Amino acid sequence: MKFKIYRYNPDTDAAPYMRDYDLDIEAGDKMLLDALILLKEQDDSLSLRKSCREGVCGSDAMNINGRNGLACITPLSSLSEPVTLRPLPGLPVIRDLIVDMTQFFKQYHSIKPYLINNDPPPETERLQSPAQRAHLNGLYECILCGCCSTACPSFWWNPDKFVGPAGLLQAYRFLADTRDHATSERLDDLEDPYRLFRCHTIMNCVDVCPKELNPTEAIGNIKDMMVKRIV
Amino acid sequence: MVNRVVTGAHYGLRDWLIQRITAALMAVYSVTLAAYLLLQPHLDYDVWTGLFSSQPIRTFTLMFLLSVFYHAWIGIRDIVMDYVKPASVRLVIHVLVILVSLLYAAWAVQILWGM
Numbered sequence: 001m002k003f004k005i006y007r008y009n010p011d012t013d014a015a016p017y018m019r020d021y022d023l024d025i026e027a028g029d030k031m032l033l034d035a036l037i038l039l040k041e042q043d044d045s046l047s048l049r050k051s052c053r054e055g056v057c058g059s060d061a062m063n064i065n066g067r068n069g070l071a072c073i074t075p076l077s078s079l080s081e082p083v084t085l086r087p088l089p090g091l092p093v094i095r096d097l098i099v100d101m102t103q104f105f106k107q108y109h110s111i112k113p114y115l116i117n118n119d120p121p122p123e124t125e126r127l128q129s130p131a132q133r134a135h136l137n138g139l140y141e142c143i144l145c146g147c148c149s150t151a152c153p154s155f156w157w158n159p160d161k162f163v164g165p166a167g168l169l170q171a172y173r174f175l176a177d178t179r180d181h182a183t184s185e186r187l188d189d190l191e192d193p194y195r196l197f198r199c200h201t202i203m204n205c206v207d208v209c210p211k212e213l214n215p216t217e218a219i220g221n222i223k224d225m226m227v228k229r230i231v
Numbered sequence: 232m233v234n235r236v237v238t239g240a241h242y243g244l245r246d247w248l249i250q251r252i253t254a255a256l257m258a259v260y261s262v263t264l265a266a267y268l269l270l271q272p273h274l275d276y277d278v279w280t281g282l283f284s285s286q287p288i289r290t291f292t293l294m295f296l297l298s299v300f301y302h303a304w305i306g307i308r309d310i311v312m313d314y315v316k317p318a319s320v321r322l323v324i325h326v327l328v329i330l331v332s333l334l335y336a337a338w339a340v341q342i343l344w345g346m
Contacts, residue, residue, distance in 0.1 A: 157313040160236045189239075193312070197243035200309075226244045 001025055002082035003039065005046065008093050016093070020082070027076040032083070033060055036071055047096040055210060058145030061088055062097050068147035068208040088150040090159065103159045104146050104166070111163060111171040111189070116182035132178045139173035139218060141211050142166060148205035148215055154198040161194035165205035165215030168196065172218035175225060187226055196222060250305045253298035260295040289343045296339045300332040 001023050008016035021039055033053055040046050048071075049059040055073035063086040064074055076083075091099040117126065149155045149164035163171065171190060174180045190196040196219065205215040271278050282288055307328050315321045 154313075161238050188241075191241050191244050192238050193240055193243040193246065194238045195243070197247050198312075223244070223247065227248065230244065 001027070001035065001076065003035070004082045004084045005039075005097070006086040007046070007096055009045070009095055010093075018084075025076070030076050031072055032064060032074040032076055032079065033072040035076055035083075036060075036085075047098050049098055056143060058143035061145040061147045061150075061210075063087065063089055068151045070145060070147070070210045073210060088146055090150045090156040091146075099146075099150075101146055104149055104164070105144075107149070107159070107163045107167040108144065108170060110195075111167050111174075112182070112186070113170045113174065115174065115177065115180050116185075117179055118181065126179045128178055135176045135178075136173060138213055139169060139176060142169055142173075142213055143211060145210065147208045147210055151204040151208045153202060153204070154200060158194060158198055162198035163190070163195050165199070165219070168199070168222065169213060169215040169218045172222050175222060183225075184229075187222070187229060190222060191226060246305050250302055253302040256298045257295060257302065260291060260298075263291075283343065292343055293339060297336060300336055304328055304332055 003021040003023060004018050005021060006016060007013070007019045021042070023035055023039055023042070025035055025038060031053075033050060036046075036048060036050075040048075048062070050072065051057040051059040053060075053072045055070050058070065060071040061068060062071055064071065065079055065084050068088060071085075085097060087093050087097045087099045091101065091103065094100050144166060146166065148169075149166045152162075152165055154162050155164040168190075171186060175183055175186055180186075199216070199219045201216055201219075203216050206213075206217075209215070267282070268274060283292070308325060311321055311324050315324060
């Protein structure tokens with residue numbers, strides 16, 4: 001199989017370049033990450049992040065043939081050749097396929113991704129009914145791989161001000177949680193032309209999410225809550 | 232002055248909502264006017280002036296045009312926010328767009344009630 005991989009080592013390269021690789025591999029039921037590990041045996045200067053190799057940790061997010069996704073759950077058989085691999089768009093490149101996720105996590109932290117509840121802790125858990133718990137489905141599964149936010153043009157233009165789809169999905173995860181008591185403060189924080197309302201429903205986030213989540217719907221739900229609050 | 236990222240202008244929801252409401256109003260007006268004009272057997276100057284001599288139609292048209300201006304102002308500001316980074320240049324563009332929209336609004340009144 002033929003591969004074209006983005007290479008950049010800031011210590012030695014003046015500019016990034018695309019390097020061609022040829023790998024003797026049968027696609028079969030192998031995943032792209034399997035091929036990348038074999039390529040790394042060929043050329044150990046190739047750098048990428050990986051960990052769980054089963055779509056749970058979100059480390060190996062990259063731009064695969066122009067579309068963001070996780071290498072470990074992308075079947076080789078689904079890819080047309082040459083398989084073009086680039087780092088996630090819009091973030092600073094540290095080396096090869098490794099990007100600096102600082103800005104992404106800064107936005108994630110800005111929405112206070114934890115339960116805020118000042119009531120004294122009960123003796124057992126803070127309980128929810130099954131129906132209340134069901135509202136968190138499609139929200140809590142996010143693995144923070146960054147595929148969605150780095151596919152979002154609004155995030156490319158304003159990564160310092162727009163929270164981005166991943167952060168907003170998490171913001172709604174806590175707005176939808178009956179155990180959280182900071183709904184009003186959370187809405188206040190997002191009631192801003194940049195933080196939430198840079199979203200123009202482009203829906204690249206929904207298109208690329210490897211966990212098939214729907215940040216656009218979550219953003220719409222946040223807007224609904226804001227409208228309900230003022231009318 | 233320190234150069235820190237500042238957000239929290241608290242007008243996001245208002246403008247987002249206004250953009251949706253003005254869009255709905257523009258859609259209703261466009262369909263209504265297009266349907267009326269298409270249903271005229273003889274569309275001539277008399278039909279046209281007759282239509283715009285009625286006060287409700289003039290008012291509806293003015294509401295439509297004000298919606299266009301407000302909608303456009305929000306849209307243009309969104310584009311400027313993405314592509315024009317220096318705050319001073321952005322402010323100048325904002326002021327110019329507002330002034331032009333106000334001018335168009337005054338002109339629209341003059342045209343509609345001067346027919």
